[in-house]
Amino acid sequence: MTETIKSDPATTSNTSVFEPKIVAFVCKWCTYAGADLAGTSRQVYPSNVRALMLPCTGRIDVTFVLRAFLQGADGVIVSGCHPGDCHYTAGNFRARRRWILFRDLLDTLGVDLRRVEMAWISAAEGTKWVKTITTFTDQIRELGPYEPMHKVAEDRSPDTILPVDLALSYYSGGENPISAVDPKLQEAVGEAMAAGKVKVVVGWVRNTTLSRPRPVWVASAEAAKFLTQPGDSGNLARMIKNPQLRPVGPIGIVARTTEMMALNVLIQEAQLDPANVVIFAVMPDGKFLGTMDMAQVAALIGEQVKNVPADQPAGFSPETHKLLDELMAKTPAERWQFWAEQSAKCIRCYACRGSCPMCNCEQCFAEKNQPQWFPTAADGPGNFAWQAFRAFHLAGRCVGCGACQDACPAGIPLNVLGAAMARSSLKHFGHRAGVDPKAVPLQSDFRPDDKESFIL
Ligand code: SF4
Ligand code: SF4
Incomplete structure (x- = not known):
């Protein structure tokens, strides 16, 4: 592994005396015991590694990894039981899934992926621990200190002062064309209220002081002058997070596609009872589509997704x-x-x-x-x-x-x-x-055959 790796001069530097700091997050049941076995067997491996014991690799959190780097680590490795051997049944499967996503995030941020590794090392694999740590240490030694990350860690400069033009464009709202009120939407809200289907409804209305619309809750159809094309005004699904709404009864929301999608996620995560919400669906062109329940919303989103490239x-x-x-x-x-x-x-x-x-x-x-x-x-x-x-x-x-x-x-x-x-x-x-509002949330789920070609 070390022979083929070339340092990226833009992100690394080499020194002849450099000894890397490596942080290893290891599972108590397998890898920690494997490292112990290496020690009691008098096997030798680099002293660059600081091993931190976790109850399970399922406990690994990406903040641990980021923090290790920000506190001076040049490389981080996470290691635990082989798939199928987890003492908590599936902790390592969950860690693996998170690691897949985490690697892609690091790659998008431009973090050098050669500085993070994951390995399966059992309690009986003292020799594998020695080999893995030796190889990883050699690899990081060749890459040199992780200077770009250490530079970020040392940047204790005070808060940025926003450029005036940027701040003004934000606070004045900028260009944000908004559509006229749609009487059909107002009628639908009135009908739903009269029928007792909703107690309160949230939507966007014109703002009297800024060009951006603002969200309001209404309890009477008389007050509903909702906009169907509020522009880049935000996502109304955030408005239903207020716990004070729970005892109010069924709520309505004037929702565009991404708002309906956000509600689907909240249903997946048990943050919203689908029986407690009524949707007044509007399309990107400002057309009011109709009053819907969440099952109809799921069907509508399913149809729209068919047009999205695979x-x-x-x-x-x-x-x-x-x-x-x-x-x-x-x-x-x-x-x-x-x-x-x-x-x-x-x-x-x-x-x-x-x-x-x-x-x-x-x-x-x-x-x-x-x-x-x-x-x-x-x-x-x-x-x-x-x-x-x-x-x-x-x-x-x-x-x-x-x-x-x-x-x-x-x-x-x-x-x-x-x-x-x-x-x-x-x-x-x-x-x-x-x-799909019935899908299991991605990071709460795993599959035994999730990819692991990157794991040592
Ligand atoms: S809104 Fe922007 S400036 Fe404010 S915390 Fe988020 S990223 Fe930072
Ligand atoms: S759902 Fe995504 S795009 Fe929308 S506010 Fe949250 S992070 Fe931003």
Whole structure:
């Protein structure tokens, strides 16, 4: 392995005295015992490795890997029981699935994939542990210190100040044409309310101060002057996250395609009772399609997806796919440079999180202090970890509505990362977010034959 690897001068550097720092996250039952066996058998392997014991590889979290790099690691390896040998039945199958998605995310970010490895090493395979660690250490020694990552880790510069023109275009709303009120939609809302099918309905209305529309809840059809083409205004599915709505009774939502897809994801994740929601469906051309239940919505989305190319996730705009294609045509070092510049602009306002219907944790781990998952400041390490983990958290869930990107005051192309994860979900697992409300959430699932050609 080491002989064939050539260092990428743009992302690495070699020194004659360099001794890499390697972090190994190992399962307590198999690999840790295998490493112990190597020691008691007096086998020799490089002392560069710091082994951290996990109860199971299923406990591995991508933040551990990112944190290891941000704290100075030059290479990270995760190792545990062989498939079928997990002491908790399927922890390693789940880890494997997450690792597949994680590798694609790292690749999109321009992280050097030669610096991350995964291995299956049993308690009886002390010799395999020695060989794997020796080979990996040689490989990282040849690549040199991971300077681009360490540079990010050292960047403790204060918050970015937004360029004035960017901030103004955000706050004034910019060009965002909105359509007229559709009387048919208002009639449908009135009928549903009169029949007791819905208690409250949410939709977009004209804003009196900004050119962007704003969402409102109405409890009377009289008040409903909903727009059918609200432009890049966000995703209304996020509005139903409010727990105060639960005792209200059936709710209605004026929904476009990506809003309907987001509702499907929320049903998959048991965040929404499909019997408790009525859809007033509108099409991209502003046409009001009709009043629907979620079963009809699923059929409608199923029909629409038939028109999407087989290798493309649904929901994302052609511009987003084009940007992602252009990005992936660059070298890893160029991709890294691109995301380093984008990430540096982040002010950690969390508007991306607030606008996303999929972000529904009561307390976001990004703001937790005990334990602190990663740095909370808007600086190099904090921003990198936030961007990377947010994209990973949304793998298999993001429907490509673009609400996060539209809300971002720093103009970071967040949808490109979402599209990269959506492509990975489709390519490896045939999973399209928001299409089938009965599908098992991607990261809660596994298949015994999930790919593992990259695992040592
Ligand atoms: S909306 Fe943009 S600036 Fe705000 S936290 Fe998200 S990525 Fe950072
Ligand atoms: S991550 Fe962005 S594009 Fe994806 S569902 Fe959330 S708001 Fe929409």
